[in-house]
Amino acid sequence: MPGPSVEQEKSSSQARSNQPADNVRAREELVKALNDDLAREYQAIIAYVIYSQVLRGAQYMSIAKELEVHAAEELSHALTIAKQIDYLGGTPTNEPAPVAVPESAEAMLRADLENEVATIRGYRARVLQCEALQEFAMAEEIREILRQEQEHAIDLATALGEDVPQI
Numbered sequence: 001m002p003g004p005s006v007e008q009e010k011s012s013s014q015a016r017s018n019q020p021a022d023n024v025r026a027r028e029e030l031v032k033a034l035n036d037d038l039a040r041e042y043q044a045i046i047a048y049v050i051y052s053q054v055l056r057g058a059q060y061m062s063i064a065k066e067l068e069v070h071a072a073e074e075l076s077h078a079l080t081i082a083k084q085i086d087y088l089g090g091t092p093t094n095e096p097a098p099v100a101v102p103e104s105a106e107a108m109l110r111a112d113l114e115n116e117v118a119t120i121r122g123y124r125a126r127v128l129q130c131e132a133l134q135e136f137a138m139a140e141e142i143r144e145i146l147r148q149e150q151e152h153a154i155d156l157a158t159a160l161g162e163d164v165p166q167i
Contacts, residue, residue: 023133030129031090034081037126040119041078042096045071047115050101051108060105063159067112070152077145084138106160113156113165120149120167 052067082092123146130139157164
């Protein structure tokens with residue numbers, strides 16, 4: 001089946017450039033929010049790499065290995081979010097959110113849990129933003145990231161011996 005004609009491509013391009021100002025503003029806000037999410041993904045990668053290597057004690061060995069897995073998943077999330085920013089016409093940030101490096105293992109895990117909770121809240125809002133813009137495929141990509149972030153929160157709460165916080 002042949003691809004779109006030159007006229008169809010021009011029409012599609014013109015339709016995007018003739019978007020209502022509110023839609024353009026909403027897309028710009030989504031790019032900004034996604035860049036904030038990307039900065040948190042970078043933060044998570046850095047934190048998980050550090051924490052997975054410096055946690056000490058038999059009680060932390062299994063969570064340390066799990067944090068290595070989380071680091072790889074966060075990298076995948078960062079790539080997905082960067083692709084979505086590019087798709088929307090933005091430029092992915094190169095700055096991570098600040099990374100806390102607490103002294104104690106429990107404080108490290110608690111910092112990770114707090115960051116995951118903030119990330120989950122952000123992605124829940126992002127799904128709604130995407131759907132409002134009828135960016136349904138992007139919303140699905142973010143839902144998959146959200147599912148993994150919720151698993152991370154469960155892993156961290158379990159390692160801390162507590163329930164997952166209400167989000």
